[in-house]
Amino acid sequence: DADVTQTPRNRITKTGKRIMLECSQTKGHDRMYWYRQDPGLGLRLIYYSFDVKDINKGEISDGYSVSRQAQAKFSLSLESAIPNQTALYFCATSERPLGGRTTNEKLFFGSGTQLSVL
């Protein structure tokens, strides 16, 4: 079984609909992230959470919200989907580094959710 599981794998929805993407992990990591990938733009950070009570906006949070229901679960919502939110969405996790050094903190990714908003 995958350590970081995203559901659904694919979703097609219509403009204006509310949609939720879910992520769960069995790695026991404290930190979780949502990224989106657009062709030619790489991955951009939407939201991140360092523990259950900690939620932070990333580079492109407008139009999105998140919920950290438990250490292992982090969901991303689009309250009113629009076509330019069509993208590949990734959930990722990382482990809080010991000793405060963060530069080698590696991300572990889910398989991605391809979202199409028509």
Place this chain on the structure above:
Amino acid sequence: AQKITQTQPGMFVQEKEAVTLDCTYDTSDPSYGLFWYKQPSSGEMIFLIYQGSYDQQNATEGRYSLNFQKARKSANLVISASQLGDSAMYFCAMREGWGGSQGNLIFGKGTKLSVKP
């Protein structure tokens, strides 16, 4: 300004030859880490290699090595003896240790590598 620049949108390499994927970065933090990830056509993101800014030697992981030139702010990925399975998108990424970008991993736009038989 872009923090991570990958200037090669696409590259071709002959099977069994070596290839270098370019990455330059921009940071004023003295402590930072550089990463390379591979994304095959199936879509998952696979960690390849890490280089810390204070590491004295270039990182190596099997056929992957990172050509780290600190003064030039470049962190090129070298793949030796290319295989057909190396065909994928490759992303360079950076984490700034002193709080730049809130300490999060920032990605470049990627390079699509195609290995020819």
